[in-house]
Amino acid sequence: MTDTATHVSGEKARIGAPSISGFTEEGENLSPLNEAAATLGGAASKAHSHGAGAGVPDSSRAGRMTSYKLEDFPVLTGREEDFRFTPLKRMGGLHKNVLSGVAPALTIAGAEAVTLETVAMTDARVGSAGIPEDRLSANAWANAAEAKVLTIPSGTAGEQVTLTFTGTSAEAAASHLVVIAEAHSESVVVIDHVGSAVVAQNIEIDVREGAKLTVISLQAWEDDAIHASAQLAKIGKDAHLKHITVTYGGDMVRMTPSARFDGEGGEVELFGLYFADAGQHLEHRLFVDHATPNCTSNVLYKGALQGKDAHTVWVGDVLIRKEARGTNSYEANRNLVLTEGARADSVPNLEIETGLIDGAGHASTTGRFDDNHLFYLMSRGIDEKTARRLVVRGFLNEIVQQIQVPEIEERLTETIERELAATDN
């Protein structure tokens, strides 16, 4: 397994900080590690292989278009930086067509204090936490007939609700959900996606001051589903969001979770687990935007792949803006390729525009099964098949353990067993 990890912390991160009077960190390359990411224009962006030169928006995540209007986003060609891994032909028209199909039906279970309303897209709460960052999201926004709003009232504690989206139609549809965790509430929201659907979806997640929210988004679709989901989170002062993405169903799934801080002391954890089988395209592109001082982010996505043309894409953009002093951030993606013929793309992007951070690091590993693990377990009498399962389960367990909802952990453990049994790994 090759490990290309860089961790900028402690002394290194403070290089360039104004410990010498009159010295400013602005615009300085903090270390050779960040050369390509430290500035928005100039030589760095020219050197970047996906940009055409100085000042093009894609040379920094900060320059990426955001808008509520579909027409602000150019028609996609597939050559765009954020679509270069996405097979548009398999998107079921979600990026270009009018989405007039029947959206997956939403049901709620376990609600005690929370409320679920259906409102018009003109409701003030729609757009309060998120703004589309790509054309898929903008098309979903433009076409959604209505929005669902889940409100977790202020002061709620220990609430756990499950929202289930059940797809029944192969006609391209749009869906909109707003989750509002009011100040100082504590809750877990499970968003389950089952059935068959072709759907572009926006989920706004508004975590208000001091609130603690866990969102678990399960993509447990039937084999033919096509799903594009932008999950746009705003994290308030001293608020905490734990967001967990679990993707194993569907033919083509593209998840784009993003997190913006809206006050100091916010903390976000983005976890993900994906398991791709033959022919599946599972893509996760996430964005953590540090524009506020003293916030913390931690990202860990783990994926397993097996079978011919199983393809996973993980792109993690972390942007630490000039204002975001005292940021602490780490992101990592780890992939385990179980068979020949599968492909995992993994691109961590870390941009740091200030030296006054506590720490920032990224890591990405993609590897075949580690034979040393196998040898160790087998040398203790454990047969190869059992040893392989132990290692794969162990690999994914790090994310499963984060869920802390027993029913879902159980369901996932069973799913992983079933997936492994499918190719007799």
Add this chain to the structure above:
Amino acid sequence: MSTLEIKDLHVSIETEQGEKEILKGVSLTIKTGETHAIMGPNGSGKSTLASTIAGHPRYTVTSGSITLDGDDVLEMSVDERARAGLFLAMQYPVEVPGVSMTNFLRTAKTAIDGEAPKLRTWTKDVKAAMAALKIDPEFASRNVNEGFSGGEKKRVEILQLELFKPKFAILDETDSGLDVDALKVVSEGVNRAQDDNDMGTLLITHYTRILRYIKPDFVHVFVDGKIAEQGGAELADRLEEEGYDRFLNVPA
């Protein structure tokens, strides 16, 4: 009584420069209840012998045999060897992320015995064995070897040795990286396993200090892939004084 017999063993590894022979004809017979120390300078093939007995895929046996009570060990897969009663305490135990010690120990014990251990006595046995080796009970819930120090990993190897009760244990430089206290604790564990299970031990070491705690019946000196000299415990004392120089400076 069981016998592990190694006859004229030749072992090679693949290197970038092609195939390289590491063991050049090793013969050795160990019976249960006996302790054999294999000593020798670095690079003499001691660890290769250990890994070959355990069946590590990196090593190719080009000729010779290893048998356990007449059964061909080289025909067995790695896990079959373990179930037949061979145990390798590794020089560098591997970290296995996400697999808890508790789960691992129980899975391995079940595989080796062919049936699941009785839960109540098993938990008690694990606790007692951990206490005897001065392993923090909290380690049971941690992942296999993950974040353990070098000394902790070695203790956990001996913990497995005590719990799995093999016929033969091969200890590959178990003493390296241990301070005196840890060396004592680990040695006591090996001695307990030998007393309780009439285990045969193949102790591979560079240094003589572990032999103060684990008394060998036989000492074999490895030089350049072969046994250069063998004798009783007194040979170790001589090595302590003279080192390996007299073996290395032999004119060709």
